[in-house]
Each structure stands twice: as structure tokens, then as C-alpha cells.
Amino acid sequence: MRILYFENHVLTLSYDRERKTGYAVWNGFLSSSEFQEATTKCVELMEKEELVNWLADNRKMKAIRQADQQWFLENIVPRLLHSSLQRMATLVSHDIFNKMAVDNIMQRAGTHDHLTMRDFQDEAAATAWLEAPASTAAQESFNA
Template sequence: MAFTIMHPYFKNPLVSLYYSRDASVGMAVWRGHVHGAAFREAILLCLELMSRFELRGWLSDNRKIRAINLQDLQWSLKVIDTRIAAIPLLRLARLPSDVEEVRSAVTAVLLDAELVSAGKGLFCNFGEVREAMQWLTDQTTSKEGDA
């Protein structure tokens, strides 16, 4: 895969959102303590971005999340689950948080989520952006998903 040029879509202290029409992928780069109205607004913006540009791949870079509110995380997955069917998204990639407590909380909620268990698409964890983007843009990849 050639280097994917990502265009900025939205940025605040909590999250930066990017997309590539050519590669049909989007990315959220999260940082800090993610919670409250700003987090919920960012989730809605992620869904808007996916829908608006009919993205087929999404990368959530969670490495710099320092803390996450469990109620907000559960809310986000309910909202995503109700809207994901209308989005042509096929693959979800995640770079897990550097903080063990955040990694564990997100993984536990994802394992219970309809989004992952219903098989909407493949879901994989990665350690590097380049590896995740390669997988998201490679339509011939047969790697099995994991939460």
C-alpha cells in the first residue's frame, strides 16, 4: 500500500478526526481523559464522517487515552450499534491505550458489544498506525478479527 494521505475533518483537545476519500478510510486519534458531552459529540462526529464519505475502514487510535468514563463508553457503543447498519464500514482497527485500565475497560465493553459480535465487519487490534492502515486498505486480507 502506498502512503495514505489523510485530510483533517475535526480537531479539539480530546480527538482529531481524519479521512481519506481515495483509501475510503477514517481515523480518530484520541487523547487525555475522554468523557462527557465532548466525548459524546466526538462519537457522533465519527459516525457522521463515516456516513458522509461512505468509509469502508476505520482506525481508532486509543494509545493516548489516559482515562475513560465507562458510562460514556457504553453509551457510545449503543449509539454506534444503532447506526452502524446504515454505514458501509467493513473493517474496524484499534490501537489500544497505553494505560492498562483503559485497555481492559474498552476490551471488556467491546466483547459484549453487538458491533463486534454481530459480525458487521472484521475487528482487529494493532500496535502501529502503518500496520492498521495497511490492513484497512487491503481488501484481500484474510486476517481474522479479534477484540
């Protein structure tokens, strides 16, 4: 059962304690303060609930400013890479500038041995991948 953790006009953040999965549904363009607050809330939830799976629904999210990308790399990525997360599924934004920004952040973040990330267009496929046994998900990620 999903439990609402945080909600405002740009982010709905929830989790399923039993599945150890977090869900972030993004909406629109975020100011720097909104972006920082929202991404910090995401990592706080990951850490507090020791989540292993994450579904980022970026489909309605708009571009991320360069300064916010840099802030994310410096402040959020280290916490993300040291978290309990093992799989992150992203529903890719319809906004090409957001997709480019997210790709840039992930490329600059470097390697992350314990965290497997994969992009999806379909929520059902993303959820199925997150819920698949670890060996199946790793193989699917390798073949993607």
C-alpha cells in the same frame, strides 16, 4: 490525501476519500460531553463519507467512564453496525483502563458480521491490514 474533518484537544478526526478510510487520533481523558461529541463526530463522518475502513489511534486515550460506555452502546454502536464500515483497526491504548473499557464495549456490542475488527500495536501494520485486499485481511484476521 487526508482531509481534516474535526479537531479539538482530545480528538483529531480526518479521512481519505480515495481510500474510504477514517482516522481518529484520541488524546487523554474525555469528559462525558467531550466523549459524546467526539464519538458522534466519528459516526457522522463514517456515514457522510460512506467509509469502509477505520483506524482508531487510542494509544494516548485514557479510561472511559461506565456511564459513557453505556451511552456509546446505546447511541453509537447501532449506527456503527449499520454503517458502511467493513474493517476497523485499533491502535491499543497504553492505558490499561481504556483497553479494558474498549474490550468491554466491543464484547457487549455482540456480533457484527460485516465488520472485522483487529487490535494493533504498530501503525504501519494496522494501515497495511486496512489497505490489504478483502480476502487477505479476512484471512489475517482469522489467523490473528
